[in-house]
Amino acid sequence: MPKRFVSIWFRHLLTDRLAIRNSELKGKAFVFVEVQRGRKVITATTAAAEQYGVVPGMTLTDAKAITPDLLAFDGKPGRNEILLKGLAEWCIRFTPLVAVDLPDGLLLDVTGCTQLRGGERVWLKSLIDRLTEIGYDVRPGMADTIGCAWGIARCAKKGLIVAEGAHRNAIMPLPPSALRLPFDLLLKLQNLGLYSIGSFIHFPKAVLRRRFGKDMVLRLYQALGSEEEFLIPLREPVPYCERLPCLEPIRTRTAIEIALQSLLDNLCKRLYGEGKGLRSAVLTYYRIDGKLGTIEIGTNHATHRSTHLFKLFSLKLDTVAPGLGIELFVLEAPSTDQVSDKQVDLWANKNGTDDEVVAELLDRVAGRIGKETIHRYLPAERFWPERNAEATDDLLKSPQTQWRTNKPRPLQLIVPPEPVEAMARIPDYPPKQFIYKGKKHVIVGADGPDRIEREWWEEQGEHRDYYIVEDEDGGRYWLFRSGHYDPEKQQHWFIHGFFA
Amino acid sequence: MAAKKQDIIAKLRQDIITWEGFRPIQPGALSNFGLGQLENAFPNQVFPTGAIHEFLSTKPEETSACGGMISGLVGKLLQQGGVCIWVSYTRRIYPPALKLFGVDSDRVIFVDVPRQKDVLWVTEEALKCEGVTAVICETHNFSLMESRRLQLAVEHSQVTGFVLRKDVKAITTTACVARWKVKPVRSKLRPGMPGVGHPRWNVELQRVKNGRTGHWTFEWRNRNFHEVIDQQQLPDLRQYA
Numbered sequence: 108m109p110k111r112f113v114s115i116w117f118r119h120l121l122t123d124r125l126a127i128r129n130s131e132l133k134g135k136a137f138v139f140v141e142v143q144r145g146r147k148v149i150t151a152t153t154a155a156a157e158q159y160g161v162v163p164g165m166t167l168t169d170a171k172a173i174t175p176d177l178l179a180f181d182g183k184p185g186r187n188e189i190l191l192k193g194l195a196e197w198c199i200r201f202t203p204l205v206a207v208d209l210p211d212g213l214l215l216d217v218t219g220c221t222q223l224r225g226g227e228r229v230w231l232k233s234l235i236d237r238l239t240e241i242g243y244d245v246r247p248g249m250a251d252t253i254g255c256a257w258g259i260a261r262c263a264k265k266g267l268i269v270a271e272g273a274h275r276n277a278i279m280p281l282p283p284s285a286l287r288l289p290f291d292l293l294l295k296l297q298n299l300g301l302y303s304i305g306s307f308i309h310f311p312k313a314v315l316r317r318r319f320g321k322d323m324v325l326r327l328y329q330a331l332g333s334e335e336e337f338l339i340p341l342r343e344p345v346p347y348c349e350r351l352p353c354l355e356p357i358r359t360r361t362a363i364e365i366a367l368q369s370l371l372d373n374l375c376k377r378l379y380g381e382g383k384g385l386r387s388a389v390l391t392y393y394r395i396d397g398k399l400g401t402i403e404i405g406t407n408h409a410t411h412r413s414t415h416l417f418k419l420f421s422l423k424l425d426t427v428a429p430g431l432g433i434e435l436f437v438l439e440a441p442s443t444d445q446v447s448d449k450q451v452d453l454w455a456n457k458n459g460t461d462d463e464v465v466a467e468l469l470d471r472v473a474g475r476i477g478k479e480t481i482h483r484y485l486p487a488e489r490f491w492p493e494r495n496a497e498a499t500d501d502l503l504k505s506p507q508t509q510w511r512t513n514k515p516r517p518l519q520l521i522v523p524p525e526p527v528e529a530m531a532r533i534p535d536y537p538p539k540q541f542i543y544k545g546k547k548h549v550i551v552g553a554d555g556p557d558r559i560e561r562e563w564w565e566e567q568g569e570h571r572d573y574y575i576v577e578d579e580d581g582g583r584y585w586l587f588r589s590g591h592y593d594p595e596k597q598q599h600w601f602i603h604g605f606f607a
Numbered sequence: 608m609a610a611k612k613q614d615i616i617a618k619l620r621q622d623i624i625t626w627e628g629f630r631p632i633q634p635g636a637l638s639n640f641g642l643g644q645l646e647n648a649f650p651n652q653v654f655p656t657g658a659i660h661e662f663l664s665t666k667p668e669e670t671s672a673c674g675g676m677i678s679g680l681v682g683k684l685l686q687q688g689g690v691c692i693w694v695s696y697t698r699r700i701y702p703p704a705l706k707l708f709g710v711d712s713d714r715v716i717f718v719d720v721p722r723q724k725d726v727l728w729v730t731e732e733a734l735k736c737e738g739v740t741a742v743i744c745e746t747h748n749f750s751l752m753e754s755r756r757l758q759l760a761v762e763h764s765q766v767t768g769f770v771l772r773k774d775v776k777a778i779t780t781t782a783c784v785a786r787w788k789v790k791p792v793r794s795k796l797r798p799g800m801p802g803v804g805h806p807r808w809n810v811e812l813q814r815v816k817n818g819r820t821g822h823w824t825f826e827w828r829n830r831n832f833h834e835v836i837d838q839q840q841l842p843d844l845r846q847y848a
Contacts, residue, residue: 464738465690465716472718472729482717484702496702496712506713510706518678518708519671520701551793554802577803581792582668604701605667607675607708607791607806607827 109271112338113215113231114256115238116246117194120187120211121151125180127242136174139182140167150182154244187211195341200393200435201234203348204340212260214253216338223352227268241397250274253338254330258285278330279305286326292319347385347440349374356395356432363392363427367420370438371413384409384446390420392427393435402426404474407481407502408466409444415467422474466502486510490559492603493522514557515575517585517604527586529600534592537574541586543602548578556588575606583607624650624817627784640683642825643834645810649785650817656684657765658784659757661749663775663813667699670773672791672808674700675708677769679827681741682709684767689740691715692733696723696745709830727753734760734768743769754781778813786814792824795835807835 117123126133136156140147147167159174170177187210195205195213204216221230231247238245248260250269255278259269262285269277278285281304283296296319301307307315308327316324328334349370357363367390378385387405394400404419469481484496485506495516529541537553555574561567569590577583583606588599640646640654649655662677664670681691691714693700698719702712718733720726723746730744734757749772761768770783778786788811794804804826811822824835 464736468692468732468736468739469716471732476718476720476725476729480719480721482719483715484712484717486703486713492701502716506711510703510712512706515707516704517671517701518674518704519667519699520704521699552796552801552803575803577793579793580668581790581794581807582666583671583791583794583803583806605671605699606803607671607678607808 109251110216110218111221111227111271112250112253112256113217113234114208114248114253114260115198115213115215115234116248116260117191117211117213118244118246119151119153120190120243121182122153123243124190126153132178133242135178136161136176137178137180138167138170140179141182141184147179149179192341196399197397198234199342199437200352201230203342203344203350204338205342206338206340208257212257214256214338216340217249231268250277252330252332253336254287254326255332257287258330261285275308275331279303279308283307286323286330288323288326292323295319345439345441347374347378347383347443349438351436351438353434353436356434358429358432360424363424363429363433364421366433366436367424367438368413368417370436371416371420374438374440375411375413375416378411378440378443378446382446383443384411385416385440386442386444387440388416388420389439389441391437391439392429392433393437394430395432395434396430398430400426400428404470405478406466406470407473407500408463408470409446410463410467411446412467415470419470419474422471469502489562491562491565492516492520492559494562494565515554515606517583518607519605521603521605524587524601524603526598527600527602529586529588535572537576538586538600541576541584541600541602543584548576548580548582548584550576550578552577573603620817627816640680641832643823643832645812645821645823645825645834648812648815648819648821650815654680655784656767657761659754659761659768659770659782661754661781661783661786662769662771663778663786663788664771664773665775668791669789670699670771672789672806673771673787675806675827676787676789676808676810676825677743677771678705678708678710679832681743681769682830684741685710685714687740689714689738691741691743692718692729692739693743694718694720694726694729694733694745695743696720696726696747698745708827723747727757730768730770731756731760734766735764737764737766739766741767741769743771745771745773747773749779749781751780751782754783758782758784784816785812785818787811788813794826 121139122137134155136159137153138149138156138161139151141150149161149163149165149167149170152161152163156177161170161173167179191207191213195207198205198213198215202215202217202220206214208214221227224230224233227249231249235245235247246260248256248267250256250259251271251274255269255274258278258281259267262281282302283304284293312324325334329336351366351370385406386409389401389403391399391401402423473481483499485499485504486508487495487497488508489495527541527543529538531538537555538550540547540549553574553576556572558570558572560570571587571589573585573587575583576586584602585604585606587601587603589601642654646652646654662673664673685691693715698717705712705715718729720729726744726746730742733739733742749770757768790809792807792809794807796802796804806827808825809822810825812820814820826833826835
């Protein structure tokens with residue numbers, strides 16, 4: 108199947124944009140100017156201004172001499188790129204592959220997209236009608252190659268849709284400027300009397316290269332399709348993607364749910380067929396007023412069960428703002444994983460953390476409260492209490508070492524340790540009493556010290572001497588003295604936890 | 608005639624127990640938690656799994672003791688497989704210490720909820736999930752309606768739920784199967800030995816549905832509960848350090 112490309116030329120991109128913003132300016136002659144080498148040079152004009160003979164590149168004073176009532180606004184360099192990016196995003200509803208073609212156009216790869224909307228003519232008409240309705244003055248071109256579409260859009264008088272395989276004939280009558288050539292080369296061709304592409308298209312390749320350089324050959328052969336040309340899309344298309352255009356704009360929750368369900372069913376069917384499972388999904392909805400919104404979900408476990416995914420999405424459906432109506436839904440799965448197709452147990456066997464039911468439960472929790480609230484810990488071979496357990500978000504990872512049980516550790520850890528006032532009879536002895544939050548605890552039994560050195564490769568600081576102490580009421584605490592005993596120092600003692 | 612009456616009453620008692628959410632013991636299910644005399648306080652003389660237990664604590668020391676008691680029970684439950692979900696609002700549990708109570712911390716999933724009101728939502732979702740063995744919920748407020756919801760959730764899924772209430776000011780009526788109060792008491796070593804002994808708690812069952820209340824003293828030793836019968840005060844002979 109031959110590829111089909113559309114090039115859209117925005118003839119007055121910047122000025123159209125201003126007229127859309129400010130309806131008083133519609134149809135008036137105004138220009139954008141930028142200061143270049145101390146002169147105010149016109150960079151963009153309106154159609155009305157062009158009728159007076161005002162063209163980009165003219166200085167403002169010259170233009171004012173022709174039309175004294177010409178309005179001028181300060182232009183900002185790089186503005187067109189921002190505008191085109193926004194328009195390209197908007198065009199994604201017509202085709203997934205859209206590229207920005209600086210300075211004033213868009214390139215669309217429409218291979219296989221046009222059949223969905225009743226043929227190329229209807230497809231192109233609906234796109235152009237929508238852009239015109241917004242207020243842009245556009246000219247499209249559709250052809251088998253990017254180069255040809257570009258030239259047709261800019262230079263062809265009529266026949267904007269070039270039939271499949273007819274691009275060679277279509278560019279013959281066009282002037283050389285339809286080939287995206289630099290200005291000095293165009294002048295050279297003009298001087299040689301080569302006014303149309305047809306007058307040099309049959310020249311041998313070697314002759315063209317010798318006389319006009321290899322750029323010229325490349326551009327010509329790209330337009331003819333014998334040289335490969337790639338489109339760099341604005342957004343990389345996701346391999347697992349489902350689109351659902353709506354006949355009528357929809358705005359009720361029930362309708363959105365039906366759309367989501369059918370998208371998920373299609374996507375999951377495809378994933379199931381390929382033995383894959385979804386780890387994250389993004390639902391993008393395009394509204395008729397040109398705005399778009401997304402909702403995202405993530406799963407802890409690769410899955411292709413549409414009921415579960417629907418549940419995750421339905422937690423977030425409240426945030427969908429349909430406005431006047433939604434015309435297109437796109438469901439993408441940016442990350443997928445292989446699924447190990449286990450046989451489903453007949454008896455609900457209680458496995459470990461790899462259980463699918465548990466993973467689905469955690470997905471729901473993550474969907475509502477956030478993924479960062481779910482913690483799982485694996486043993487780490489470290490002594491420093493704060494780093495004894497290593498947090499992981501992988502439910503399947505099994506511990507590499509054993510949990511240590513040779514040293515008693517408090518069931519509740521206070522992070523960070525809180526200072527206490529403690530008193531010991533002799534330095535380096537366990538404390539006799541300590542005051543924590545205004546309450547005095549008299550110690551009747553103590554174990555220790557248990558010295559834990561700091562991990563010098565991580566941080567600097569003093570070691571800790573830990574004591575397990577028990578007070579008169581039976582409360583068991585984990586106290587430590589930071590560093591060696593030093594009468595000069597004010598704060599020595601900290602409480603770090605409660606034993607069971 | 609008298610014997611017949613007795614039979615009828617016994618049968619009705621059994622019925623009431625079933626209606627209140629207790630299931631007859633499943634064959635192969637865990638029935639021995641090593642709680643000794645305490646298990647007799649429950650209907651059918653078995654620690655009720657698939658139900659909600661409420662633990663009260665007023666101080667961090669008691670919260671820690673309750674945590675130890677719950678971890679001991681969960682450790683036994685996890686021997687049959689499954690995972691445990693620990694839902695809390697302000698968590699202080701130190702995962703490496705759980706192993707001392709027979710719980711593999713890598714089989715516990717901690718959900719640290721940033722807002723108090725989401726704690727019960729997560730707990731209810733977790734209790735409805737059949738792949739989960741036990742759910743521990745650390746919370747502050749716990750009303751009758753909330754406890755009823757949780758109790759209804761577990762009656763269907765047979766998950767055991769522990770609600771650990773911190774900083775309890777007033778005891779409220781709840782639909783839980785049992786209300787526990789665990790307080791740490793001074794550990795005991797051989798006379799004259801310095802140091803701190805095994806964890807020892809005073810376990811009080813304040814309310815049991817269709818059971819008896821009472822209080823016991825337990826020591827956690829060699830990964831098992833050991834009932835301490837001798838309730839004498841510790842002699843003050845123990846030397847300091």
